[in-house]
Every structure is written in C-alpha cells, then in structure tokens.
Amino acid sequence: MSVLTNILQKKSTISPLQAAGLFILLAALLIVPTFSGMTTVTLFSRIFILAIFGMSYDILRGYTGIINLGHALFFGGGTYIAGILFNRIGPTLDVLLLAIVIALAFSAVIAYVMGQFAFRGTGFSGVIACAMITLAFGEIVRHTAETFREFTQGADGLTFRIPEIFQDRLMMYYYALLFMIIMTIILRQFVNSPTGRVLQAVRDNEQRARFLGYDTKKYKLIALVVAGMASALAGIMFALLTRFANTELLTVQSTLNALLYTIVGGTGTLYGAIIGTGFVQLAQNYLLELRGVHEIFSRWLIFFGAIYVLVVLYMPRGVIGAYYQLLASRQKRRKTE
Amino acid sequence: MNILAMLLINGLAEGALIFLMAAGLSIILGLLGVVNFTHGTLFIWGGYVSIWVFSLFGNFFIALAAAIIAGFLMGLVFERLFVRQVYGNVTAQILITLGLMTIFTDMVRLLWGPNPIPADRPEFMDGTWIAGGVIISQYRVFLIVVGILVAIGINYLINRTRIGMIMRAGTQSPDMVQAMGINIKVYFSGVFAGGAALAALGGALYVPLVGSVWSGMGIHNQILAFIVVILGGMGSFYGSAVGSIIIGLTVALVSWFYPPLTVYSTVLLLILVLSLKPEGLFGTAVRS
Numbered sequence: 001m002s003v004l005t006n007i008l009q010k011k012s013t014i015s016p017l018q019a020a021g022l023f024i025l026l027a028a029l030l031i032v033p034t035f036s037g038m039t040t041v042t043l044f045s046r047i048f049i050l051a052i053f054g055m056s057y058d059i060l061r062g063y064t065g066i067i068n069l070g071h072a073l074f075f076g077g078g079t080y081i082a083g084i085l086f087n088r089i090g091p092t093l094d095v096l097l098l099a100i101v102i103a104l105a106f107s108a109v110i111a112y113v114m115g116q117f118a119f120r121g122t123g124f125s126g127v128i129a130c131a132m133i134t135l136a137f138g139e140i141v142r143h144t145a146e147t148f149r150e151f152t153q154g155a156d157g158l159t160f161r162i163p164e165i166f167q168d169r170l171m172m173y174y175y176a177l178l179f180m181i182i183m184t185i186i187l188r189q190f191v192n193s194p195t196g197r198v199l200q201a202v203r204d205n206e207q208r209a210r211f212l213g214y215d216t217k218k219y220k221l222i223a224l225v226v227a228g229m230a231s232a233l234a235g236i237m238f239a240l241l242t243r244f245a246n247t248e249l250l251t252v253q254s255t256l257n258a259l260l261y262t263i264v265g266g267t268g269t270l271y272g273a274i275i276g277t278g279f280v281q282l283a284q285n286y287l288l289e290l291r292g293v294h295e296i297f298s299r300w301l302i303f304f305g306a307i308y309v310l311v312v313l314y315m316p317r318g319v320i321g322a323y324y325q326l327l328a329s330r331q332k333r334r335k336t337e
Numbered sequence: 338m339n340i341l342a343m344l345l346i347n348g349l350a351e352g353a354l355i356f357l358m359a360a361g362l363s364i365i366l367g368l369l370g371v372v373n374f375t376h377g378t379l380f381i382w383g384g385y386v387s388i389w390v391f392s393l394f395g396n397f398f399i400a401l402a403a404a405i406i407a408g409f410l411m412g413l414v415f416e417r418l419f420v421r422q423v424y425g426n427v428t429a430q431i432l433i434t435l436g437l438m439t440i441f442t443d444m445v446r447l448l449w450g451p452n453p454i455p456a457d458r459p460e461f462m463d464g465t466w467i468a469g470g471v472i473i474s475q476y477r478v479f480l481i482v483v484g485i486l487v488a489i490g491i492n493y494l495i496n497r498t499r500i501g502m503i504m505r506a507g508t509q510s511p512d513m514v515q516a517m518g519i520n521i522k523v524y525f526s527g528v529f530a531g532g533a534a535l536a537a538l539g540g541a542l543y544v545p546l547v548g549s550v551w552s553g554m555g556i557h558n559q560i561l562a563f564i565v566v567i568l569g570g571m572g573s574f575y576g577s578a579v580g581s582i583i584i585g586l587t588v589a590l591v592s593w594f595y596p597p598l599t600v601y602s603t604v605l606l607l608i609l610v611l612s613l614k615p616e617g618l619f620g621t622a623v624r625s
Contacts, residue, residue, distance in 0.1 A: 117608055
C-alpha cells in the first residue's frame with residue numbers, strides 16, 4: 001500500500017549535479033557537427049528521432065506494463081502519412097502541418113480502437129492476449145500498406161521530396177535534437193503527472209489500482225494513445241530525415257527495435273531510451289563496418305537478437321538500472337565501513 | 338454446390354495446418370503458462386529442414402521426420418537454456434521468445450538465402466480424385482487426416498496416459514509432483530519440445546501445399562495460430578481445435594471469393610467473438 005501511495009505522490013526533481021550533467025551533454029551535442037563528418041551527423045539525427053520512438057514504447061512497457069507488438073504501426077504510419085501527403089500535394093510546410101494533424105488523429109483513433117480490444121483481460125492472460133492482439137493489428141496495417149501499392153509503392157518503398165528547410169543535413173541535426181528535447185520534456189511531464197502516477201500503479205499492481213477506484217483500462221488507453229501520438233510524430237521526423245518509407249517500418253521487427261532501445265537503456269526511465277537507441281544504433285553501425293572481416297557481421301538481426309536475449313536475461317533493468325544498482329551497492333558498502 | 342464442397346475440403350486442410358501450430362501453442366500455454374513467440378520460427382525451420390532433407394534423400398516421410406526432430410531439438414534448447422529461466426515472468430517470456438524468433442529467423446536467411454525456394458509435392462500425393470464432380474486434392478485430404486490423427490493423439494496423451502497425468506498434475510502443483518519423486522522439469526521440457534515439434538511438422542506440411550518456402554511465412558502463420566488460440570480460449574485444447582476449423586474455413590471461403598480481405602476477415606472474426614465472449618469460445622483460466 002505505501003509503495004503505491006509513494007508512487008502516486010512522489011514528486012520528481014532534478015538534482016543540481018544531474019542538471020550540470022545534462023547541460024554538459026547538451027553543449028557537447030550542440031557542437032558535435034562542427035568536428036564530425038556528415039555520416040556522423042546523420043547517424044546522430046537518426047538516434048535523436050528513434051530515441052523518441054523508443055521513449056514512446058517506454059511509456060507502455062516501462063510505465064504501464066503493456067507489451068504492444070504493433071507499436072510500429074504508429075511510427076511507420078507517421079512516416080507514410082508524411083510521405084504520401086508530400087507526394088500527392090507537395091513538399092511544403094503547410095503540408096507538413098497537415099501531416100502532423102492527420103498523423104496525430106490517425107494514431108489517436110487507431111490506439112483507441114486497438115486498446116478497446118487489447119485491454120480486455122487483466123493479469124496474466126491479459127498480458128498475453130494484449131501482445132497477440134496488438135501483433136495482429138500491426139500486421140493488418142503492414143498488410144494494408146503492402147496492398148495499396150498505388151499510394152505506398154508496396155515493398156519497393158516510397159521516395160518523396162521534403163520541404164526545403166529540412167533538406168540541409170546540418171540543420172536537420174538541430175531540428176532532430178530540438179525535437180528530442182521537446183518531446184522528452186513533454187513525455188516527462190506526462191509520466192510525472194497524476195495520470196502518469198496512476199499508470200505506474202497499474203504497472204505495479206493492476207488489481208490494487210482497480211480496487212482503489214481507478215478505471216485501469218481507461219488509463220491504459222490513455223497511455224497507448226499518448227505513446228501512439230508520440231511515435232507518430234517521431235515517424236514524421238524520420239520521414240524528414242530519410243525521405244523514404246517502406247513497409248519494413250511497419251513490421252514486428254520495427255516494433256522490436258523500439259522495445260530493444262528501451263530495455264537496453266532501462267525501462268521506466270524515459271532517458272534510458274536515448275541511451276539504448278544510441279547504443280543499439282552505434283553497435284549496428286560498428287558491426288556493419290566489420291562486414292569486410294567476416295560475412296556474419298552483415299547479419300545484424302542475429303546480433304540484435306543476441307543482445308536482446310542477453311539483456312532480458314542478465315540486465316533486465318538496462319544500463320540505467322545497472323548504474324543505479326552499482327550506486328546502491330557502493331552506498332551500502334560505505335555505510336558498513 | 339461443387340464449389341462449396343471444394344471450399345470445405347480446402348478450409349479443413351487449412352484448418353488442419355493451423356491446428357498443428359495452434360495445438361503446440363495452446364499446450365505450451367495451457368500446461369506451462371508460457372506464450373511462445375518462437376513458434377513461427379520453428380514453423381519456418383520445419384519447412385526448410387524438410388526440403389533440405391528431401392533434396393538429400395528424396396523421401397517425403399524422412400523429410401517430415403527430420404523436420405519433427407529438428408523442431409523437437411530446437412524446442413529443447415530453447416526451453417533448457419532460455420525459457421526455463423523466466424518461468425512465471427510473462428513479460429520476460431514474451432521478450433525472450435521474441436529475441437529467439439529474431440535470431441533464428443535470420444539464421445534461416447543466413448543458411449538458405451533470402452529468396453523463396455520452390456518445393457514440389459510428393460508425387461504419390463500430387464494427384465486429385467473426382468467424386469460427384471468435385472475435384473479433391475489428395476494432398477489436402479492427407480493434411481486433414483494428419484490433423485485429425487494429431488488431435489486424437491494429443492488428446493489421448495494428455496487425458497489417458499500416465500505422462501499426461503503427470504503433466505496435468507505438474508501444472509497444478511509442480512513442487513508437489515517433484516516431491517513425489519518425479520522430475521517435473523523433464524516433463525516441462527518435453528511439453529515445450531513437443532509443441533515445437535508440432536510447429537515444425539506444420540511448416541514441413543505447409544511447404545508442399547503452397548509450393549515454396551520463404552522466411553516470411555512464419556509470422557503470418559504464427560498470427561493465424563495466435564488468433565485461433567485467443568478465439569478458442571487461451572490454453573484450451575478443444576478451443577484450439579474448434580478455432581482452427583473455424584479460421585481455416587473462413588480463410589478458404591474469403592480467399593476464394595475476395596482474396597484481399599483474407600487477412601482482415603480473420604481478425605474481424607476474432608474481434609466479433611471477443612466482443613460476444615471475452616474469454617474466447619472455450620476459455621477457462623490459464624495457469625498463472
């Protein structure tokens with residue numbers, strides 16, 4: 001009981017040390033482009049955008065305890081909506097605004113409908129049913145994208161032009177960084193809000209939260225809608241970065257990417273997604289460079305799966321969790337000395 | 338009328354294939370409380386191993402046996418090394434089986450290449466019968482027979498034998514069974530590996546039906562099997578049998594009249610059933 005009320009009432013603040021750390025990190029990121037090549041700049045932009053995709057998953061997995069295997073449909077949906085509108089109407093800022101509005105509406109509606117069916121059960125079988133039903137929803141959207149080739153070009157992929165101000169790679173880096181910062185602040189506000197506190201209560205003990213009078217299904221729906229909208233926005237940013245969309249974005253693999261970002265970094269932390277995305281993307285890049293050494297290094301997915309299994313088994317709380325554990329054990333040692 | 342009879346056979350054959358997947362999933366879920374996302378991957382491995390062995394020996398039944406053995410061994414490894422460590426933790430189970438799914442699906446592409454490989458039906462079953470103006474594919478009849486035999490066999494194993502009794506007792510209270518001097522962990526491994534072998538058999542039988550094997554066929558069939566498992570009621574063996582027939586017939590019917598709707602129809606059916614009966618057709622509580 002006290003744990004629950006603690007979670008419900010806990011205020012979160014940033015200590016001066018953390019603030020200083022954040023400031024230094026931000027300053028470093030701001031000057032990265034001045035002494036690195038375009039490849040690095042694009043890679044970092046990619047990390048910033050995908051981090052929000054991962055973070056949106058953290059709201060589900062880390063803060064609410066939901067496993068959504070169709071989450072890619074929001075991200076890929078955002079990318080496709082932007083791409084199709086740019087192609088059909090034209091690559092202007094007005095169209096971008098339209099794409100944002102449509103993508104937000106699309107993800108909110110789909111999330112609501114999906115949640116209605118996915119969150120029927122509770123407890124053990126509820127989690128399983130949720131995973132299976134969301135998987136089916138994700139596959140339906142992927143299938144739809146592959147069927148309506150006229151709009152999406154199917155598996156070949158859709159190329160499109162983007163508004164002029166996003167065409168400069170260097171500026172895109174700053175837009176992506178800004179996007180990540182703004183979204184992080186918004187999502188942080190959300191998870192620390194009273195609603196966010198209830199989500200954590202649902203994660204820790206859904207039955208108890210329900211007995212306290214919370215309509216847990218409603219709160220799960222809220223989490224899914226917010227996460228869906230956030231990842232749709234990340235999808236639009238991804239469209240601006242890559243100027244390309246294919247159905248790969250909508251596959252289960254794409255969802256698993258987001259899941260891996262959060263579990264590597266540490267679930268239930270939000271920031272973990274940034275660390276996780278950075279780690280996974282850099283590892284992928286590094287391994288692909290080793291392709292010349294041995295053919296096995298081009299099979300990224302095998303490494304992906306291996307990292308994934310190892311993290312789940314041996315580091316279930318991710319990098320941030322391991323860090324806190326280290327701090328705690330150090331403090332304990334100090335106390336005993 | 339002729340079309341209906343043909344669709345009935347097609348649907349039942351399709352249902353029998355889905356059943357091989359869904360039965361394994363359902364048994365693993367019902368007895369071990371584990372949701373196994375590697376099932377589609379085992380399905381693919383069954384398909385690839387069978388055509389590989391078929392190309393070596395040229396015997397369809399040796400190929401099927403090889404697929405079953407491969408599935409069984411993979412299931413054993415998965416359970417022993419990974420799934421066993423996360424019993425009781427649903428989220429970790431889902432995550433870890435998803436990771437294995439990724440690794441072993443890509444392993445197929447590494448070993449056999451990314452492109453589909455064509456596969457022929459065994460010659461002695463390639464023919465058709467004509468009965469009352471209806472063309473009946475022998476292979477589909479064979480699938481239906483296999484499905485029925487597997488259903489009867491599993492039902493007998495679980496409900497009529499000592500092994501089945503121990504498994505059911507182990508589901509209720511593993512510690513008690515262990516205390517009576519029976520190593521329940523071996524039985525759990527056996528259940529998991531048995532379910533895996535069924536999935537591999539399903540894959541091996543699926544390949545000759547569609548005429549080729551490719552790495553993407555797993556996820557599609559896995560989703561169908563999931564739909565069956567939820568539709569029939571999670572953990573219910575009868576539910577998965579009835580669900581397989583329903584989904585098989587739906588797929589056959591819709592793909593005959595309007596193919597683009599096939600994928601949607603199964604999910605719509607699931608949604609319909611869940612709105613009327615949230616726990617599925619034969620749903621009971623799953624082990625928690």
